[in-house]
Amino acid sequence: MSEHEPAAGQHIWVPGMVPIGPKMITSRFDQPDAHTYEGYVRTGGYEALRKALTTMTPEQVHAEVKAADLLGRGGAGFPAGVKWGFCPPGVLPRYLVVNGDESEPGTYKDRLLMELDPHQLIEGVVLASYAVGCAQAFVYVRGEMALAQERLAQALTDAYASGIVGRNIFGTDFSLDVTLTWGAGAYIVGEETALIESLEGNRGMPRLKPPYFPAAKGLYMQPTVVNNVETLSNLPWIITNGGDAFKAIGAPTSTGMRMFAVSGHVNRPGVYEVPNGVTTFRQLFEAPEYCGGIRDGGTVKAFIPGGASAMWFFEEHLDLPLDKPTVDRAGSMLGSGAVVVMDQTTDVVKACWRVVRFFARESCGKCTPCREGTTWLERILKRIIEGYGRREDLDLLLDVCDNISPGLAWPPRQTTICPLGPSAVSPIASAVLRFRDEFEAYLSGAVPPEPAHV
């Protein structure tokens, strides 16, 4: 094998064993050679695919995934089986695109799945393509993830050589080509229509809707299923054990297991696979088998439940379970499973500015409210931090937010083609409304302006 191992001393966090419930998609993470073909096959890999191709019809595979109620793990949480069903009958060819452009701040799970268990993803890709009837699949990996690209390149090479991918898979008459491709640094490409534009060799700008679903018109204006890496990595388990077994784990509204990356001010930040919809935020932060409490025995000031685009949560939300409808009703989202914890020492003004700067930098520039609005928001917050804020700035911030996402409602209303612009509203609506006194302290000069660096 010619892939490059991390140097000695370089630390890859392998999530701790989850004491409750079975481990599903991270089951091979503690096995050093899981990313190799031999290591994958030795632990039962590709048996689900063999079972599907030799004993099941595509409709049966689709039915299992529907029965599992597998929700998409990329951010929107749309049921995968339902999404597949949106492909208009008789319109061919269809394509499958794997969204491996993980870049929502706080999100760290797809990269682990691609680096540590790439064959599991490939098995999921072939299963999904078989169920949907795709002519070709594309695995689109984020540009910055060199090791994930190397591991997937090697895994695909080995899978082709072993008859798992390509012509007449397992000797059946099902054939599928899987092409590895990768991006070059653009957050917005994680939006599915922008991803398709990028895959067509264009600037990664989201497409005007309708059509709302790439399943109707996607790559080359053909029906295209876009699924997240974690979503597809669940398929081998579902086919092996059945959709009903999957649905029996977790909450009825959020089935199976799910990976959450918990970062920030906790004692043991890490990526944890937990039963979906059951575990509460408090358990995740405080249980010894998970994060083991807040840093230095502190308290939670705020936390982001689902990536930078999500509304912030506070201590009153700690006992909510990590369940999609529950978190939606509470006014935020589980998004991409990215939980960022801020303790009582956090300067929320600076935290808010940093998240907004991200959206200002990553706006693709297509829609005016987002392109102009995010830049304005960033500049206003910057001048507040630097001690040049004006008294009217807080209302100005909320007014600009209102122009991007009228009413600051949740789920956000959009004046833009994609949700990036409204996402920049979340940190401001959260921080300014909750911690207005801290912003006002900056305005009154009570907080010394940030010293200029070098």
Add this chain to the structure above:
Amino acid sequence: MARLSDANVALAKEIIGRFPRPKSALIPLLHLAQEQDGYVTKDAMAHLAELLDVTPAEVYGTASFYEMFKFEPVGRYCINVCTNISCQLLGGWELLHHAEEVLGIHPGGTTPDGMFTLEDVECIAACTEAPALQVNYRYRYRVTAEDFDQLIDDLRNGRLNDEIPPHGTLARVRQKVAPDRWANTGTEAQAKVDAR
């Protein structure tokens, strides 16, 4: 300023053959050009336009959208320090400022000896390992000031040459498919649609 070498043209044709439509290969091919020269030259972009049967403006239009493509020479090592929220909470800015002082450059700058380019980047998906950075897209986790100094010393003295290739080289493993295994499912299916 260079067009693609013969070996890279052969590689480019292999990559183009994996997509139903040639232009879909553009981003991988821009990476190939960057791998050859350390940055994406105008001549290489013109050459890619010929290979893909598009205009040079279309190639530049796509290339200029993506942050990883550089249009002028950068350092042998591109050091990307993450300062996004998870890293900021655990010292990402302090790490960036330390890097500025050690290297004597601001983000976007390159050291006079051409060894290092410093960048202040957005989330690199290593949030639980904050503060994190990448050197030519190879990760370093939970980086302290001492770790950073050691890293720079190792890079200057070539001790990491095996692990970290010069800027431009991304994945060193490429997808390889034996011709008799490639099913051509996508291109054949697309050709039938195009013929309607």
